[in-house]
Structures are given as C-alpha cells and as structure tokens.
Amino acid sequence: MVHLNRVHLEEKRAYWAMVMPAFALYLLVMAFPIILSIMLSVSNYSGGKMFGGEKWGFAGFSAYARVFTDPWFWNALKNNLYIVLISVFGQLPLGFIFAYFIYSKIVRAPSFWQGVLYVPNIISVIVVGLLWQVIFSPHGPIAEIVNSIHASSFQGQLKAIFDGAGGFSLSDDVIKKILHLAGPSGQAMFSDPVPELRDLLASYNGQPISEIYTALSNLFVQKWSPAFLTKTDIAMLPVLFVILWMYTGMYLILFLANMQKIDAQIIESARIDGANEGQVMRYIILPALSGTIVNSAILAISGSLSSFALIFAMTGGGPSRVTEILSIYMYNNAFLGRPNFPLANAISLIMVLISVVLIVLTKAVEKRYGGKEE
Amino acid sequence: MSEMIKETKLQKALAAVGRGAVYIVMSLFALMTLYPIFWLIMNSFKTTREFQVSQLAFPRAPTLQNYVEAWKMGDFGLLFPNSVLYTLGATAGIIFLSLMAGFAFAKLKSRATKLIYNSFVIGILLTTQTLMIPLFLEVNLLGLYNTRLAVLLVYIGAGLPIGIYLATEYIKAIPSAVVESARIDGAGFFTIFLKIIVPMSVPVATTLAMLNITGLWNEFALINILVSKTELKSLPLGIYKFSGSLSTDYGKQFAALTIGMVPMLVFYMIFRKQITKGVAAGAIKG
Known part of the structure; x- marks a missing residue:
C-alpha cells in the first residue's frame, strides 16, 4: 500500500512536471490576454504604464456600445463574412472538384497537380499581398496586356490605312483617316491637326514603317489605368480573388486526403453493381466526406477571423477603409492615431466570442458526423 | 450487339x-x-526602368543589382538569421513541449487531463491573432516588448494547441504495454519519455515540424506587434517595409519579395510530401 502510494505520487509529479511548462505558456498567450481584454474593454485605459502610471479604472460598457454603433465595425464584419462566403462557395467546391478529378484518376500525375496548386499556401502572405497589389495596379501586367491589345489593334488599323494608300504617304486622305482613327482626344492634341500631323509624319520619313506605327499608337492610344484596388465599390473583389487563389489548394489537399481514406473496395463493388459516377459520388463519397466538409467550413470561418497580414499588405484596409476586416479594424483602433485600447480590446473580445460560438458548433458537428470520418 | x-x-x-x-x-x-x-521572379532581374517599359518580356540584360540593393536596404543580413532562429527555435520548443505534455495526457493517469487537454483543443480554433492587441499590452506589461524571448514564447504558445492535439492522439496509439514493461524494469517517466516515446514519435514530430516551419517562417501578424527594432525583426517584416515609400521602386521590391519567397519554395520542393501530409493531419479537426 505504501509502495503503491509512492508509485502514484511519482506518477503525479511526473504528470505535472510534463504538463505544466506547456500549460503555463498556453495560459500566458491565450488565457491571460483574454482576461486582460475583458478588463481593458470596460476601462478607460489610454496607454502608457499599466501600473504606476496614469490612473485608470472601470468605465462601463461604452466601448461595446461604440463598437456596435460604429458603421466601420459592421463594414469589417461584412468583409469577414465575404471571406467566409468565398471560402465556402469558392475554395471548398473548387478544392473538392479538383480533389475528385485527381482521386478518380480523371487526370494523371496526381502529385503534380497537388504540388502545384498548393504552392501559394507556402508563400508568405506578405509576399502574396504585395505581389497582387502590383499585378492589379496600373503598372501591372493586367494593364499591360490590355494596353498592348489596344495598341496592336490600333496599329492594325493604321497598317490598313497605309496599305490602302499603297504604302507610306502624306496625302490629305491618309492624314484625315489617321486623325479619324485617333478620335477626338487625339485630334485635341493639335491646334491645326492636318498640317501638324503631316509634319510629324514627315519627320519619320525614311525610317521603317513599324516605327511610325509604334510612335502613333504611343501618341494616340489612351492608356487604360485599372482601378481594381482604388475604386471603393470594387476593391474587395481583387482581395477575394487572391484569397480564392491562395487557399483553394489547401482544401484540395484536405479533401483528397480524406477521399483516399475511403475503402476502395466499397466503390469497386458499387461499380460492379452498376453504379455510375454520379451515384458513387452521391451515395459513397459525399457521405464519407460530410464531416470534412462541415469542418472545412468552420475552418474557413476561423481562418477569416485570424486573417490579417494578406489584406494588411495588399490594401491596408483601403481605399477609404472599405477592405477592412475585423482584425485590421481592431489593429487600427489600437495603433493608428490616438490609441483607443478599450475599443480595440472590446473588438478582440467580440472576435473571441465568435470563435467560441464556432467551437460549440464544431462540437455539435463532431457529434453528428463524428463516426463517419475515420 | x-x-x-x-x-x-x-x-x-x-x-x-x-x-x-x-x-x-x-x-x-x-x-x-x-x-x-x-x-x-522574372521581373526581379529587370531594372525598374525596364520593368516600366515592358513587364511581360524576358529581361533583356538580367541584373542582380536589385538583389544587392534590396538585401542592403531591407537589412536582410540581420533579418535572415532572426527568421531562422525564430522558426527553428519555436518549432523545436513546440515539438518538445507537445510531445512531453502529449505523453502525460495519453499515458499518465490524472483527473486534470480532461480539463487541461480540452482547453488546449479549444485553442485550435481560438486563434492568437484575435488577441494581438491584449497580447501587445501584456508583453509591454511584462517588459518583454522588443525581445527575442517574447517572439519565441508567443510562437511556442500559439503553436501548442494543434501540437498537443496531434501528439496526444499519436501517443495514445502507442501500446501502453510498452510503457508498463519499462516501468516494471524500473525506468522513470522521464527516461521512458526520452528513450522510448520520443524515438517512437518521429512521424508526428515530423508533421509538427512541417506545419510549424512553413507557418512560422511566414508569420507576420504577431511578430509585427512584438518587435519594432530592426535587429530583432524577421523577413516578413523586412519585406513589408518595401510596400510603403519604396513601392514605386519595383526592381528592389520584386527582389525583396523573391528573397522572401525562395527559401520556402526550396523547402517545399524538398519536403512536399511531408508538408502535404502535415496539412491534411493538422486541419482535419479544424
């Protein structure tokens, strides 16, 4: 008995010695900040030394009242919701379909597709954000492609004009046709269009005709300057596109891994019994993956709550705050201008509460679908 | 017919x-x-002038000048070792603490397990990014702002929930008889952990290493509120610097982005299988 107690004590000691380092650290980065944010969200703390500095104390729930009446809070929440929607109705279905193509061997080289489509996930979101910021900017390749299409169609029409005149020519007819092609904005560049354009063309005489084409298209074709990230009513679209671009591969991996867990014999024997592709999908694959699908949706919600850096780098929440999400809304309240720590902490706590709802939801889902997954 | x-x-x-x-x-x-x-990558070898003229063509005279300047301007010589330290240090910490606690949860009897283990599992969805403002204030309160220690502690703490979940589930599957027979031979729990459990847990440790190395190397939100001194920053913070005033100097910006991207791409090419496996394992419970 004494011996048994000693053994038991040793086990107890070992248990706590092994659990405590992790648990203490976990409390430090999870539990303590939550307590702190509860305290500060109902206080009038305004920065500086927390103890021994300026006095601060209880100030009621005004921070919460302010959050819920702030239209920017609802704007940010709406953007979080958009991210959830693009995940649930974009990434998940696409990832699922791609996974199915690979799983059912409709495409060959499974590891190639998996490997390639997952690549955006391993790049830093800062790199991804800044890269797409350039791509969508007026200096980016989208603008260049569109402008070069414009330019080449313009040059094609120029060629037709000169070909019609039997080669390089400075006749009134040619000049007028070019001016017509240039349109009102092109004509407005001259005070007396016909002679001035003729002088200009004459200065190119003797040079290869392609140079004239280039010069004229540079002069007359208006450069298109895309405003993807500067127009307030569409700025969220490129952000959502990049999120789709980035994370579809993750869901592909997830779904494929779970499809591969399905007993191949079940599908085999269903096929022998005459089940077609659609029936196999509906009665075997989808039910087997229902848990994964619901969990992925919850993962998408939790991912939207924790996302920060991608939008921070790509738009900074702009233009005029329209692409702010909750985390950026919180960050800006704490670090931009005069810090409002009660408000920022209230937002933090609201985000925690949303997460808690999610956890309850996950538990319910696990109970409902739990057994089918493994 | x-x-x-x-x-x-x-x-x-x-x-x-x-x-x-x-x-x-x-x-x-x-x-x-x-x-x-x-x-x-292609445009990072062009001068900013050439980029402005043509973005789709191959560089006419590829230059490394952008890299030389970006490396200097972004202080990448300082940030690179920091990134390596934070990533590997925190990953090692997460793996060790997770395996140790996972062993206790899985094989040692205690009534506390249910409560503590579940509180870790809850943390899988309760992301640390949500708490960055109170975390910032806490780190200041403890006098740890602008220290490497703060970065490591926060990274390890944030990585524990998924780490402990995966480690515990893995170690549960190791037959208890292995532990019991070692006990009968007189081995202490720490000896059993180090000599038996750790060597048997290499697969789950690999999964955790993949998940955390890829995640921490790219981490931005948390370190952004933990340090402001250049000599303590990591690569993502340095790259972000190129978005502001330098944003029109495309050549340097592209070189900086490539510097930030390539190490992970290489890592991915080498460990693609393990990373993919880790992602599938790490996200299943969501």
Missing part, C-alpha cells in the same frame, strides 16, 4: 472530351497559380 458497341464508342468519345475539358480547366488554374510567381 452492334448498338451496344456503338454506345460504348460514343461513351468513350464523350469521356475523352470530358477528360480533355478537365485537363484544360486544371491547367488554367495551375497556370494562374504559377505564372504570377514566375512573373515576379
């Missing part, structure tokens, strides 16, 4: 067309995935 053969021929033709369509769709998506990355 001949009709049936006809039908299969038609079906075969249809299947071939469908297969072709699938290849086209997936190839387009793959192209859309890889082209921006290729475009970025």
Whole structure:
C-alpha cells in the first residue's frame, strides 16, 4: 500500500512536471490576454504604464456600445463574412472538384497537380499581398496586356490605312483617316491637326514603317489605368480573388486526403453493381466526406477571423477603409492615431466570442458526423 | 450487339472530351497559380526602368543589382538569421513541449487531463491573432516588448494547441504495454519519455515540424506587434517595409519579395510530401 502510494505520487509529479511548462505558456498567450481584454474593454485605459502610471479604472460598457454603433465595425464584419462566403462557395467546391478529378484518376500525375496548386499556401502572405497589389495596379501586367491589345489593334488599323494608300504617304486622305482613327482626344492634341500631323509624319520619313506605327499608337492610344484596388465599390473583389487563389489548394489537399481514406473496395463493388459516377459520388463519397466538409467550413470561418497580414499588405484596409476586416479594424483602433485600447480590446473580445460560438458548433458537428470520418 | 458497341464508342468519345475539358480547366488554374510567381521572379532581374517599359518580356540584360540593393536596404543580413532562429527555435520548443505534455495526457493517469487537454483543443480554433492587441499590452506589461524571448514564447504558445492535439492522439496509439514493461524494469517517466516515446514519435514530430516551419517562417501578424527594432525583426517584416515609400521602386521590391519567397519554395520542393501530409493531419479537426 505504501509502495503503491509512492508509485502514484511519482506518477503525479511526473504528470505535472510534463504538463505544466506547456500549460503555463498556453495560459500566458491565450488565457491571460483574454482576461486582460475583458478588463481593458470596460476601462478607460489610454496607454502608457499599466501600473504606476496614469490612473485608470472601470468605465462601463461604452466601448461595446461604440463598437456596435460604429458603421466601420459592421463594414469589417461584412468583409469577414465575404471571406467566409468565398471560402465556402469558392475554395471548398473548387478544392473538392479538383480533389475528385485527381482521386478518380480523371487526370494523371496526381502529385503534380497537388504540388502545384498548393504552392501559394507556402508563400508568405506578405509576399502574396504585395505581389497582387502590383499585378492589379496600373503598372501591372493586367494593364499591360490590355494596353498592348489596344495598341496592336490600333496599329492594325493604321497598317490598313497605309496599305490602302499603297504604302507610306502624306496625302490629305491618309492624314484625315489617321486623325479619324485617333478620335477626338487625339485630334485635341493639335491646334491645326492636318498640317501638324503631316509634319510629324514627315519627320519619320525614311525610317521603317513599324516605327511610325509604334510612335502613333504611343501618341494616340489612351492608356487604360485599372482601378481594381482604388475604386471603393470594387476593391474587395481583387482581395477575394487572391484569397480564392491562395487557399483553394489547401482544401484540395484536405479533401483528397480524406477521399483516399475511403475503402476502395466499397466503390469497386458499387461499380460492379452498376453504379455510375454520379451515384458513387452521391451515395459513397459525399457521405464519407460530410464531416470534412462541415469542418472545412468552420475552418474557413476561423481562418477569416485570424486573417490579417494578406489584406494588411495588399490594401491596408483601403481605399477609404472599405477592405477592412475585423482584425485590421481592431489593429487600427489600437495603433493608428490616438490609441483607443478599450475599443480595440472590446473588438478582440467580440472576435473571441465568435470563435467560441464556432467551437460549440464544431462540437455539435463532431457529434453528428463524428463516426463517419475515420 | 452492334448498338451496344456503338454506345460504348460514343461513351468513350464523350469521356475523352470530358477528360480533355478537365485537363484544360486544371491547367488554367495551375497556370494562374504559377505564372504570377514566375512573373515576379522574372521581373526581379529587370531594372525598374525596364520593368516600366515592358513587364511581360524576358529581361533583356538580367541584373542582380536589385538583389544587392534590396538585401542592403531591407537589412536582410540581420533579418535572415532572426527568421531562422525564430522558426527553428519555436518549432523545436513546440515539438518538445507537445510531445512531453502529449505523453502525460495519453499515458499518465490524472483527473486534470480532461480539463487541461480540452482547453488546449479549444485553442485550435481560438486563434492568437484575435488577441494581438491584449497580447501587445501584456508583453509591454511584462517588459518583454522588443525581445527575442517574447517572439519565441508567443510562437511556442500559439503553436501548442494543434501540437498537443496531434501528439496526444499519436501517443495514445502507442501500446501502453510498452510503457508498463519499462516501468516494471524500473525506468522513470522521464527516461521512458526520452528513450522510448520520443524515438517512437518521429512521424508526428515530423508533421509538427512541417506545419510549424512553413507557418512560422511566414508569420507576420504577431511578430509585427512584438518587435519594432530592426535587429530583432524577421523577413516578413523586412519585406513589408518595401510596400510603403519604396513601392514605386519595383526592381528592389520584386527582389525583396523573391528573397522572401525562395527559401520556402526550396523547402517545399524538398519536403512536399511531408508538408502535404502535415496539412491534411493538422486541419482535419479544424
């Protein structure tokens, strides 16, 4: 008995010695900040030394009242919701379909597709954000492609004009046709269009005709300057596109891994019994993956709550705050201008509460679908 | 009979067309995935002037000048070792603490397990980014702002929930008889942990290493509120610097982005299988 107690004590000691380092650290980065944010969200703390500095104390729930009446809070929440929607109705279905193509061997080289489509996930979101910021900017390749299409169609029409005149020519007819092609904005560049354009063309005489084409298209074709990230009513679209671009591969991996867990014999024997592709999908694959699908949706919600850096780098929440999400809304309240720590902490706590709802939801889902997954 | 053969021929033709369509769709998506990355790397070898003139063509006279300047301007010589330290240090910490606590949860009896283990599992969804403002204030309160220790502690703490979940589930599957027979031979729990459990847990440790190395190397949100001194920053913070005042100097910006991207791409090429496995394992419970 004494011996048994000693053994038991040793086990107890070992248990706590092994659990405590992790648990203490976990409390430090999870539990303590939550307590702190509860305290500060109902206080009038305004920065500086927390103890021994300026006095601060209880100030009621005004921070919460302010959050819920702030239209920017609802704007940010709406953007979080958009991210959830693009995940649930974009990434998940696409990832699922791609996974199915690979799983059912409709495409060959499974590891190639998996490997390639997952690549955006391993790049830093800062790199991804800044890269797409350039791509969508007026200096980016989208603008260049569109402008070069414009330019080449313009040059094609120029060629037709000169070909019609039997080669390089400075006749009134040619000049007028070019001016017509240039349109009102092109004509407005001259005070007396016909002679001035003729002088200009004459200065190119003797040079290869392609140079004239280039010069004229540079002069007359208006450069298109895309405003993807500067127009307030569409700025969220490129952000959502990049999120789709980035994370579809993750869901592909997830779904494929779970499809591969399905007993191949079940599908085999269903096929022998005459089940077609659609029936196999509906009665075997989808039910087997229902848990994964619901969990992925919850993962998408939790991912939207924790996302920060991608939008921070790509738009900074702009233009005029329209692409702010909750985390950026919180960050800006704490670090931009005069810090409002009660408000920022209230937002933090609201985000925690949303997460808690999610956890309850996950538990319910696990109970409902739990057994089918493994 | 001949009709049936006809039908299969038609079906075969249809299947071939469908297969072709699938290849086209997936190839387009793959192209859309890889082209921006290729475009970025290609343009990082152009001068800003050449980039402004032409963004789609190959560089006419490839130059490394952007890299030389970006490396200096971004202080990457300082940030690179920091990133390595934070990533490997925190990953090692997460793995060790997770295996140790996981062993206790899985094989040692205690009534506290239910409560503590579940509180870790809850943390899988309760992301630390949500808490960055109170975390910032806490770190200041403890006098740890602008220290490497703060970064390591926060990274380890944030990585523990998924780490402990995976480690515990893995170690549960190791037969208890292994532990019991070692106990009968007189081995202490720490000896059992180090000599038996750790060597048997290499697969789950590998999964955790992949998840955390890829995640922490790219981490931005948390370290952004933990340090402001250049000599303590990590690569993502340094790269972000190129977005502000330097944003029109595309050559340098692209070089900086490439510097931030390439180490992980290489890592991915080497460990693709393990990373993919880790992602599937790490996200299953969401």
